[in-house]
Amino acid sequence: MKDIPLFTTENGAANLILGSVQGFGTAYVRVLSARDGKALAAECAQFCRAAGAEGVYATGLPEPEGGLLSTEIWRMTAQKVRLPQTQAMLEPVTAETLEKWAALYNRKFRAVPNAVWLSPSLRQAVLKAREAFFVTLSGQTVGIAKGAESEIHAVAALAPGGGRAAVLALARKLEGPEIALEVASVNQKALALYQSLGFRKTETLAKWYKIG
Numbered sequence: 457m458k459d460i461p462l463f464t465t466e467n468g469a470a471n472l473i474l475g476s477v478q479g480f481g482t483a484y485v486r487v488l489s490a491r492d493g494k495a496l497a498a499e500c501a502q503f504c505r506a507a508g509a510e511g512v513y514a515t516g517l518p519e520p521e522g523g524l525l526s527t528e529i530w531r532m533t534a535q536k537v538r539l540p541q542t543q544a545m546l547e548p549v550t551a552e553t554l555e556k557w558a559a560l561y562n563r564k565f566r567a568v569p570n571a572v573w574l575s576p577s578l579r580q581a582v583l584k585a586r587e588a589f590f591v592t593l594s595g596q597t598v599g600i601a602k603g604a605e606s607e608i609h610a611v612a613a614l615a616p617g618g619g620r621a622a623v624l625a626l627a628r629k630l631e632g633p634e635i636a637l638e639v640a641s642v643n644q645k646a647l648a649l650y651q652s653l654g655f656r657k658t659e660t661l662a663k664w665y666k667i668g
């Protein structure tokens with residue numbers, strides 16, 4: 457489903473992000489300007505629901521009109537040289553393995569706050585950017601990972617220890633000296649993993665509210 461870059465009403469303007477509606481049932485609203493935040497949120501939520509969204513989340517609402525805080529998005533960083541060593545390896549995703557990787561990604565990220573559903577067109581973009589990997593340890597696939605430059609975009613575990621293997625194998629490939637990632641503050645398992653590896657919060661990037 458196409459995004460609506462500029463959704464305007466007499467109550468304000470917002471960017472409606474509808475790309476994850478089909479796969480995850482979630483829509484995201486970036487409020488650009490609000491005369492009446494509460495009324496604008498209600499209008500955006502109504503539009504997104506009509507487009508098929510079950511959950512609608514907004515950022516940029518003037519406080520305290522946001523409603524129920526869903527999650528904050530935190531930026532975390534670690535010094536590459538201080539990360540532990542790993543035996544895990546990265547196996548780049550190819551045209552032949554893309555669908556398998558995307559299916560695993562969509563299964564693991566379905567319940568992750570603010571995760572993007574990998575639509576067929578996004579899958580092709582990921583393949584072209586060469587930023588997606590299977591993570592293997594002793595010949596077994598234990599996780600999946602995605603990242604570029606010095607940013608970890610996503611990691612998921614497919615076996616015990618797979619999360620750690622994915623972070624460390626991807627970080628080794630990425631450009632240093634500092635490795636960065638974004639995480640939803642309510643994603644306890646991810647936070648515990650990142651903290652255990654030495655990542656520290658440096659910034660709150662956004663606050664997302666459940667609306668509608």
Ligand SMILES: CC(C)(COP(=O)(O)OP(=O)(O)OC[C@H]1O[C@@H](n2cnc3c(N)ncnc32)[C@H](O)[C@@H]1OP(=O)(O)O)[C@@H](O)C(=O)NCCC(=O)NCCS
Nearest residue numbers: 564568610611612613614615616617618619620645646649
């Ligand atoms: C965040 C995450 C990587 C943390 O992992 P962890 O707590 O360190 O867990 P471990 O590496 O010890 O592995 C346990 C995981 O392996 C999975 N696992 C174990 N055996 C498995 C098997 N045979 N097949 C598939 N998955 C298996 C478990 O279900 C568990 O994943 P879950 O936490 O999603 O339920 C993991 O919880 C995850 O993949 N979450 C979903 C994606 C996510 O939130 N990523 C972070 C945001 S970018």
